[in-house]
Amino acid sequence: MIETVGITKTYNQGKPNEYRALREVSVTVEAGEFVVIKGPSGSGKTTLLTLVGGMARPTSGRIFVSGREISSLPERFLTEIRRQSFGFVFQSLNLIRGLSALENVMAPAYPSGEPHTRLRRRALELLERFGLAGRAGAKVEWLSGGEAQRVAIARALVNDPAAIIADEPTAHLDGALAAEFLDLLAQLNLQGKTVLVTSHDPRVWTGRAVSRVIELRDGAVVSADGTP
Amino acid sequence: MILAPNVLALLVASGATALLTALAACHGVGILRHWDLSSGSERQLALERRTYLTSALVGTVLSFELLSLFLFVSSADRIAPLLIGAMCAVGTLQANGYGFATLYLKLALFLLSGLWLVLNHADNLVPDYPLIRPKYLLLLVLAPLSAAEAVLEALFFLRLKPDVITSCCGSLFSSAAGTETDLAALPPRTALIALVAAGAALLLCAFWTARSQRRLAPLLLGAAGTVHFAVALAAIISAVSPYVYELPTHHCPFCLLQREYRYVGYLIYPALLAATVTSVGVGALAVGRAETAAGELPRFRRRLARWTIAAELLFLGIVAACIATSQLTLR
Amino acid sequence: MLRAVERHRHLLDFALASLLRRKGKNAALIGVYTLVVFLLGSTLFFTHGIKREAARLLAEAPEIVVQRTVMGRYEPVPADWTEKVRALRGVSEVQPRLWGYYFDPGLKANYTFLVDRRAEPGKVLLGAALSRARGAYPGDTISFDAFDGTFTSFEVTGVLSEASELLSADLILIAEGDYRRLTGAPAGLVTDLAVRVPNAKEVPAVAEKIAGLFPHARPILRSEILRTYDSLFDWRGGMMLAVLSATLLAFLILAWDKATALSAEERREIGILKAVGWDTGDIMLMKFWEGCSVSLLAFGAGSLLAYWHVFAGNGFVIVAALKGWSTLYPSFRIAPYLGPEQLITLFFLTVVPYTAATIVPAWRAATVDPDQVMR
Numbered sequence: 001m002i003e004t005v006g007i008t009k010t011y012n013q014g015k016p017n018e019y020r021a022l023r024e025v026s027v028t029v030e031a032g033e034f035v036v037i038k039g040p041s042g043s044g045k046t047t048l049l050t051l052v053g054g055m056a057r058p059t060s061g062r063i064f065v066s067g068r069e070i071s072s073l074p075e076r077f078l079t080e081i082r083r084q085s086f087g088f089v090f091q092s093l094n095l096i097r098g099l100s101a102l103e104n105v106m107a108p109a110y111p112s113g114e115p116h117t118r119l120r121r122r123a124l125e126l127l128e129r130f131g132l133a134g135r136a137g138a139k140v141e142w143l144s145g146g147e148a149q150r151v152a153i154a155r156a157l158v159n160d161p162a163a164i165i166a167d168e169p170t171a172h173l174d175g176a177l178a179a180e181f182l183d184l185l186a187q188l189n190l191q192g193k194t195v196l197v198t199s200h201d202p203r204v205w206t207g208r209a210v211s212r213v214i215e216l217r218d219g220a221v222v223s224a225d226g227t228p
Numbered sequence: 229m230i231l232a233p234n235v236l237a238l239l240v241a242s243g244a245t246a247l248l249t250a251l252a253a254c255h256g257v258g259i260l261r262h263w264d265l266s267s268g269s270e271r272q273l274a275l276e277r278r279t280y281l282t283s284a285l286v287g288t289v290l291s292f293e294l295l296s297l298f299l300f301v302s303s304a305d306r307i308a309p310l311l312i313g314a315m316c317a318v319g320t321l322q323a324n325g326y327g328f329a330t331l332y333l334k335l336a337l338f339l340l341s342g343l344w345l346v347l348n349h350a351d352n353l354v355p356d357y358p359l360i361r362p363k364y365l366l367l368l369v370l371a372p373l374s375a376a377e378a379v380l381e382a383l384f385f386l387r388l389k390p391d392v393i394t395s396c397c398g399s400l401f402s403s404a405a406g407t408e409t410d411l412a413a414l415p416p417r418t419a420l421i422a423l424v425a426a427g428a429a430l431l432l433c434a435f436w437t438a439r440s441q442r443r444l445a446p447l448l449l450g451a452a453g454t455v456h457f458a459v460a461l462a463a464i465i466s467a468v469s470p471y472v473y474e475l476p477t478h479h480c481p482f483c484l485l486q487r488e489y490r491y492v493g494y495l496i497y498p499a500l501l502a503a504t505v506t507s508v509g510v511g512a513l514a515v516g517r518a519e520t521a522a523g524e525l526p527r528f529r530r531r532l533a534r535w536t537i538a539a540e541l542l543f544l545g546i547v548a549a550c551i552a553t554s555q556l557t558l559r
Numbered sequence: 560m561l562r563a564v565e566r567h568r569h570l571l572d573f574a575l576a577s578l579l580r581r582k583g584k585n586a587a588l589i590g591v592y593t594l595v596v597f598l599l600g601s602t603l604f605f606t607h608g609i610k611r612e613a614a615r616l617l618a619e620a621p622e623i624v625v626q627r628t629v630m631g632r633y634e635p636v637p638a639d640w641t642e643k644v645r646a647l648r649g650v651s652e653v654q655p656r657l658w659g660y661y662f663d664p665g666l667k668a669n670y671t672f673l674v675d676r677r678a679e680p681g682k683v684l685l686g687a688a689l690s691r692a693r694g695a696y697p698g699d700t701i702s703f704d705a706f707d708g709t710f711t712s713f714e715v716t717g718v719l720s721e722a723s724e725l726l727s728a729d730l731i732l733i734a735e736g737d738y739r740r741l742t743g744a745p746a747g748l749v750t751d752l753a754v755r756v757p758n759a760k761e762v763p764a765v766a767e768k769i770a771g772l773f774p775h776a777r778p779i780l781r782s783e784i785l786r787t788y789d790s791l792f793d794w795r796g797g798m799m800l801a802v803l804s805a806t807l808l809a810f811l812i813l814a815w816d817k818a819t820a821l822s823a824e825e826r827r828e829i830g831i832l833k834a835v836g837w838d839t840g841d842i843m844l845m846k847f848w849e850g851c852s853v854s855l856l857a858f859g860a861g862s863l864l865a866y867w868h869v870f871a872g873n874g875f876v877i878v879a880a881l882k883g884w885s886t887l888y889p890s891f892r893i894a895p896y897l898g899p900e901q902l903i904t905l906f907f908l909t910v911v912p913y914t915a916a917t918i919v920p921a922w923r924a925a926t927v928d929p930d931q932v933m934r
Contacts, residue, residue, distance in 0.1 A: 013269060013270050049933065050930040055833075072265070072266070073355050074357070075276065076839075078838075079841075083836040090834070090933065091933075094827075096828055096832075108832075110841075111566055111836070111841040113565040155835065156835075230793065231793065233603050233607075233793070233796050233908075234900065234907075236800050236804075237905075240907060240912060241911050244912055244915040247915065251919070277839060284921075288914060299900075
């Protein structure tokens with residue numbers, strides 16, 4: 001489903017502080033896989049996710065999503081593909097403060113122009129699925145850690161993407177919450193979603209549902225077919 | 229010099245417009261010089277981001293230009309009592325050499341920025357920016373025009389002396405020499421027949437463009453749109469105005485915007501401008517090499533053609549209604 | 560088509576919600592914006608209203624007023640001119656008029672005396688402002704110093720209606736005999752002639768004929784008076800706006816600054832939106848709706864306040880700068896009138912510069928990198 005061919009990402013090109021975050025990375029993720037990208041901090045895990053997720057463009061190399069090359073697409077075409085293909089869960093959750101849980105879940109779908117009532121119904125169903133039906137109207141800053149985390153997952157799912165991308169999802173979580181989160185990811189993977197997670201947390205890459213581990217070091221792939 | 233509030237408002241607007249167009253052109257130069265779609269460099273990314281700014285800027289310019297076109301004419305009308313001999317907008321605009329020049333520039337800027345937005349929309353329909361060069365070259369034309377408009381407009385109002393004797397529309401469009409007079413001297417019946425013919429041709433071409441995939445159809449539509457615009461202006465001066473005013477000698481195209489005539493000009497002119505921008509836009513798209521846009525472009529072309537049809541029907545409908553309800557019969 | 564409308568609706572909703580979330584910052588901006596619209600709008604509405612008022616009053620004035628100049632100075636007109644002017648083609652009526660000024664040292668104000676058939680001998684009618692200033696109402700007695708130093712009293716029989724107060728504030732209507740006695744104006748001379756010419760196109764020709772008939776005559780056309788009023792008030796309004804443009808500039812700098820200085824919170828929010836599937840165009844559209852809402856609110860509130868201020872409050876804030884060629888301020892109300900042209904002009908002076916000033920900051924905000932939320 002996702003394929004990168006020799007991608008390189010250089011920050012601050014041509015300046016004294018030039019920095020190559022990724023070198024010639026070629027990896028493939030098949031549909032339905034649960035892949036963990038591991039490596040120490042600074043190894044380029046997050047950069048790889050941003051490139052695969054279409055949030056930034058590689059300096060060279062190509063990226064294919066569902067057979068379509070996205071690395072040279074202008075932003076206005078990329079966004080549509082991103083909405084259909086990926087749901088994002090961030091390390092610090094990144095919910096929008098001041099908005100309710102429901103509004104946070106609906107926000108990614110606003111530009112698609114879906115009729116409001118239908119979108120609202122779908123978002124409510126998602127919240128219900130994660131046991132948050134009663135908290136739909138609550139502002140996100142009043143939610144507990146676990147609730148906020150589930151709102152973040154619901155938001156990632158609102159456009160019904162083919163894959164879920166999560167960046168260091170367990171970094172700030174205690175044992176119980178981390179386990180709950182991994183359970184949710186495993187369930188989604190069972191329902192057919194591709195899952196791509198970065199982590200340097202052993203709790204993540206030793207999880208039962210994980211099908212493959214890719215290891216990065218200094219911006220290059222060390223091994224691409226590690227087993228959990 | 230005339231320092232009326234609406235004059236100040238116009239000067240503020242034309243200054244702002246010139247500034248925005250100049251800004252858009254500056255970004256356009258960067259895009260023309262360094263554009264390299266195959267590159268993933270940070271500079272290319274920055275340039276692609278600038279395309280968002282330029283479209284927003286030109287969109288704003290278009291709306292400012294449309295509003296200021298009407299405010300300019302109505303101000304000229306309001307100022308007329310201050311000038312001896314000027315009885316309506318025409319007299320004011322004639323008071324010095326800059327009046328009509330400013331008006332024509334405003335009109336040209338409106339049409340060109342409308343055309344630019346049509347090109348821009350088509351360009352954004354496909355990922356490989358097929359029209360990026362023609363689009364930004366057009367922008368480089370737009371910027372000096374807009375600056376010239378601001379300067380001419382300022383000169384026009386500065387040089388306007390409230391005691392100069394000017395002609396009024398009665399004499400401009402009836403006896404004196406010049407293009408406007410030639411237009412007024414056009415036999416009304418001929419002008420109306422020409423208008424109906426040009427309108428029918430425009431509608432036919434638009435229908436054809438909306439139905440067919442042939443490249444000839446949009447090219448013809450563009451040509452028909454251009455001809456129709458000229459014919460329509462001539463017909464408004466020579467025939468439509470007298471019908472609306474119910475005076476065979478009154479040919480002024482601006483009095484249509486006045487309350488006495490139920491502001492009918494505020495429907496006629498926007499409809500005509502919309503029909504012109506959409507039809508000429510379709511033609512320009514067919515001239516520019518935008519064939520790469522396989523699926524999306526024909527759909528956009530059909531949509532534009534449908535807009536042309538709607539605007540033209542509105543335009544012809546109002547003109548017909550004006551003539552039908554008029555007490556006047558011209559031969 | 561419907562999807563596009565729905566997209567606009569969503570983004571507008573989001574823009575409104577985000578405005579409400581930053582009440583403090585936006586309230587200050589909207590407040591200043593409203594104030595600017597109010598000040599410029601008041602000037603505009605007032606200038607236009609007063610011009611309309613003057614035009615309305617002059618609509619009943621004679622097409623030509625004939626005066627006489629001797630040695631370049633104004634002199635009374637011989638009453639026997641009347642018949643000769645009346646004989647001209649195109650003239651329907653000629654009215655000899657007798658009027659003049661009177662300085663009241665007590666009030667330090669000039670009055671205008673006008674001989675009028677409505678005033679019976681020994682009685683006068685007063686303009687409303689004058690009646691208020693002198694505290695003289697119908698039934699009271701009012702006295703003036705005559706030219707020969709005698710003290711003459713009249714009975715006040717009426718006060719002129721306020722509808723036309725702009726030009727009649729300081730007016731006193733008096734009978735002819737009384738006026739000649741008061742001022743010593745010799746019999747056989749009048750102040751000027753009011754000439755009626757029904758066909759507007761014949762007015763210049765008639766004026767020329769009068770000038771040819773009497774070499775000392777100085778015909779003044781109504782259209783000239785109208786033109787003078789128009790340019791006078793346009794000029795005053797324009798000057799006032801030019802002065803206010805400093806306020807406008809200050810406001811634009813404030814708006815630019817507010818739009819440019821994004822808080823960390825706002826940057827983060829835009830980054831999140833772009834990361835979860837909005838593109839630069841969506842953010843710009845959202846910012847566009849934000850700007851529209853702010854402008855609409857400020858423009859609406861500012862114009863309503865200005866309307867109220869000018870037509871109900873008599874323009875108490877700006878009146879001194881715009882009116883004031885006479886010591887007796889008429890307290891007239893301008894007939895409420897608001898045309899599309901005034902609104903468009905006001906729009907051009909406020910919303911257009913605001914839009915121009917915020918478009919680049921909005922774009923800058925919209926180009927926040929989505930991957931910054933990952934860092």
